[in-house]
Amino acid sequence: xxxxxxxxxxxxxxxxxxxxxxxxxxxxxxxxxxxxxxxxxxxxxxxxxxxxxxxxxxxxxxxxxxxxxxxxxxxxxxxxxxxxxxxxxxxxxxxxxxxxxxxxxxxxxxxxxxxxxxxxxxxxxxxxxxxxxxxxxxxxxxxxxxxxxxxxxxxxxxxxxxxxxxxxxxxxxxxxxxxxxxxxxxxxxxxxxxxxxxxxxxxxxxxxxxxxxxxxxxxxxxxxxxxxxxxxxxxxxxxxxxxxxxxxxxxxxxxxxxxxxxxxxxxxxxxxxxxxxxxxxxxxxxxxxxxxxxxxxxxxxxxxxxxxxxxxxxxxxxxxxxxxxxxxxxxxxxxxxxxxxxxxxxxxxxxxxxxxxxxxxxxxxxxxxxxxxxxxxxxxxxxxxxxxxxxxx
Ligand SMILES: Nc1ncnc2c1ncn2[C@@H]1O[C@H](COP(=O)(O)OP(=O)(O)OP(=O)(O)O)[C@@H](O)[C@H]1O
Numbered sequence: 001x002x003x004x005x006x007x008x009x010x011x012x013x014x015x016x017x018x019x020x021x022x023x024x025x026x027x028x029x030x031x032x033x034x035x036x037x038x039x040x041x042x043x044x045x046x047x048x049x050x051x052x053x054x055x056x057x058x059x060x061x062x063x064x065x066x067x068x069x070x071x072x073x074x075x076x077x078x079x080x081x082x083x084x085x086x087x088x089x090x091x092x093x094x095x096x097x098x099x100x101x102x103x104x105x106x107x108x109x110x111x112x113x114x115x116x117x118x119x120x121x122x123x124x125x126x127x128x129x130x131x132x133x134x135x136x137x138x139x140x141x142x143x144x145x146x147x148x149x150x151x152x153x154x155x156x157x158x159x160x161x162x163x164x165x166x167x168x169x170x171x172x173x174x175x176x177x178x179x180x181x182x183x184x185x186x187x188x189x190x191x192x193x194x195x196x197x198x199x200x201x202x203x204x205x206x207x208x209x210x211x212x213x214x215x216x217x218x219x220x221x222x223x224x225x226x227x228x229x230x231x232x233x234x235x236x237x238x239x240x241x242x243x244x245x246x247x248x249x250x251x252x253x254x255x256x257x258x259x260x261x262x263x264x265x266x267x268x269x270x271x272x273x274x275x276x277x278x279x280x281x282x283x284x285x286x287x288x289x290x291x292x293x294x295x296x297x298x299x300x301x302x303x304x305x306x307x308x309x310x311x312x313x314x315x316x317x318x319x320x321x322x323x324x325x326x327x328x329x330x331x332x333x334x335x336x337x338x339x340x341x342x343x344x345x346x347x348x349x350x351x352x353x354x355x356x357x358x359x360x361x362x363x364x365x366x367x368x369x370x371x372x373x374x375x376x377x378x379x380x381x382x383x384x385x386x387x388x389x390x391x392x393x
Contacts (some may be wrong), residue, residue, distance in 0.1 A: 001094070001161045002083040003062050005069060006164065007049040010076035010174040023049075026074040026177040032239050033068045033393075036060050053081060066170065071237045073203050074177035076231065081166040086122055086159055086240055088132075095133055096140035099155060102167055103141060110147035111155055113137065118160040129157060131390075166393050176205030178238050183207040184287040184317060186244070187272060187279035190226045190345060191292025193320055195234060195337040196328050200319040201289050202238045209283055210234070213248035217354075223345035228389060233337050235391045244279050245387040248272075251378050256352045258372040265299045265357045266366060267373075270311040275379055277312040279386070293320040293328070298357040307361045 007030070012022040024045060030042050030051065038060035043050045051069065053060055055096050062080065069078050084094050089241035095113075102108065108273070137155065158164040175238055186198040188210040201210045213226045235241045259275065276288050292300045299308070309316055320328055332338035 001085075002052050002056055002058070003060075004053075004081045004083045004164065005051040005062075006067055006079040006081045007051060007069060008077045008079075009047065009073055009074060010050065011176060012074055013047055018264075022074070022177060023181055025180050026072070029072050029177050029179070029239060030069065030072070030136040033072050034065045037065050040065070041333060047315075048190065048355065050083075052209060053156065070170060070172040070235075072177075073173060073178035073205065073237065075172040076174045077169050077171050079166045079169050081164045082267060083162050083198065084165055085249050086119060086161065086163045088124065088129075090137045090235060091129075091157065091159075091163050091165065094131060094153065096137050098165060098167070099137050099141050099144070102153070103144065106153075108144065108152040110145050110151045111137070111153050112146060112148045112151040113155045113157060113237055115157040115159065118158065119220055129159065133157060134142075150170065152362055163173075173203060173237075175203035177307055178202060178205055179207050180204035180224045183209065183283070183285040185276055185283070185285040186210040187276050187291075188212050188230065189222055189226060189291070190230065190334050190341065190343075191291065192291075192325075192338065192341040193293065193296075193328055195230045195291075195341060196331050196335065197289050197317075197319050198234055199237060199331075199335050199337070201232065201317050206287075208241055208289070209244065209280075210240055211244040211246060211279055213246050213272055213275075214250055215249045218252075222343075226340060226343050226345050227390065230337055230342050231389075232393070233335070233340065233382065236393050237335070239366045242283070243391055244391045245389065246275055246279075247385050248382060252352050253358045254373055254375055255380060259369045261354045261361040262356055262358045263361065263366060263369050264352055264354050266361045268352070269299055269304075269308050271364070271375065271379065273308060273312045273316070273358060275383060277314050278379075280314060286318050287315045289319070291320055291328075292318045293323055293325075296325065298359045301359045303360040303362075304351045304358075307363050317380050341372050 015022050027042050039054045041052055041054050050200055064077055084090050113130040113134040115126045117126045153167050155167050181204055184201055184206050186208050188194050204278050214224055216336055231241050231243045253270055255264055259267050
């Protein structure tokens with residue numbers, strides 16, 4: 001008898017001839033995610049993946065493994081499953097026991113059994129298994145009634161070489177396995193939006209690195225720790241993240257000193273994009289990601305986004321572009337970044353900020369203001385002094 005986790009995959013099933021490549025990536029990502037929990041095998045079988053201990057009765061941190069698997073992109077759901085011998089007496093005994101445990105924890109009052117027979121050597125057919133097992137479960141748990149139309153829970157039995165019994169299907173995030181869609185560079189602030197933006201693109205199988213602009217001493221060590229914490233939460237989905245912390249103070253002081261006050265934000269944003277693109281190129285990332293959304297703040301009008309965008313050649317992914325703040329907050333809560341994002345530490349964007357920033361900047365005017373700057377060397381120095389932190393779970 002083994003405590004197994006049944007993993008269901010989503011979109012990669014549609015990948016036709018490329019499917020094995022995607023599956024292999026997913027299996028590797030699963031191994032990386034739970035490898036530290038013990039001697040656990042990851043077995044591919046038809047459209048499913050089984051995560052199971054290498055030895056019978058082997059004890060491992062089952063709940064932690066389930067939790068980690070629900071974060072691996074490419075998985076649509078998981079089920080905690082008991083793998084037992086394909087012998088009907090064993091199936092009956094273990095099923096009645098499993099249901100007893102279940103109804104001690106949850107107040108269920110009705111159920112039905114759904115059986116699937118994959119092993120044609122097994123002497124009973126699926127409807128007979130469902131019927132016989134249903135009545136055995138009921139005899140041992142008479143507070144339950146059978147309801148085939150609208151049961152409180154379904155008890156699943158899959159008879160293959162071995163038999164798998166379970167009742168729970170835990171939804172995961174779906175998406176594509178990380179590493180199947182190239183690499184992108186996330187501009188990660190300490191706010192609510194950019195961690196969600198990074199999560200959404202990572203979900204599509206894109207490996208993520210992150211760049212954070214840090215204006216010490218105008219922003220504190222704690223602001224930096226907060227960004228590291230956000231990157232750690234993202235790494236719990238992505239496996240690992242390389243975080244580039246760029247010292248931005250000298251550049252901000254130069255912009256603050258030489259440029260019109262109402263252009264500070266837009267010019268600062270353009271320099272950030274330029275630096276992020278340079279770092280992205282140096283690590284083989286092919287796109288940038290930001291947490292911008294149309295109309296959210298002055299620097300996110302269409303005119304501002306256009307003036308920001310034009311400074312880089314790489315595609316800029318803005319997955320939140322059409323989302324309302326509330327929708328972003330909901331997502332941030334679900335993925336677990338919200339509580340960290342709202343910690344009240346300042347970001348470099350909030351330190352040097354205009355009272356009335358331009359909402360409709362004109363490119364010619366911005367370029368003219370940028371001529372006053374002498375930042376090429378400062379940019380080079382900021383990149384050279386960038387600290388790299390490798391974040392793993
Ligand atoms: N200090 C920073 N380091 C890295 N990227 C940043 C930084 N500040 C802003 N950005 C990037 O610019 C985007 C827009 O930032 P802005 O401050 O205008 O909006 P925001 O809605 O407050 O974003 P967020 O909630 O992500 O902080 C952010 O989503 C992020 O991608």
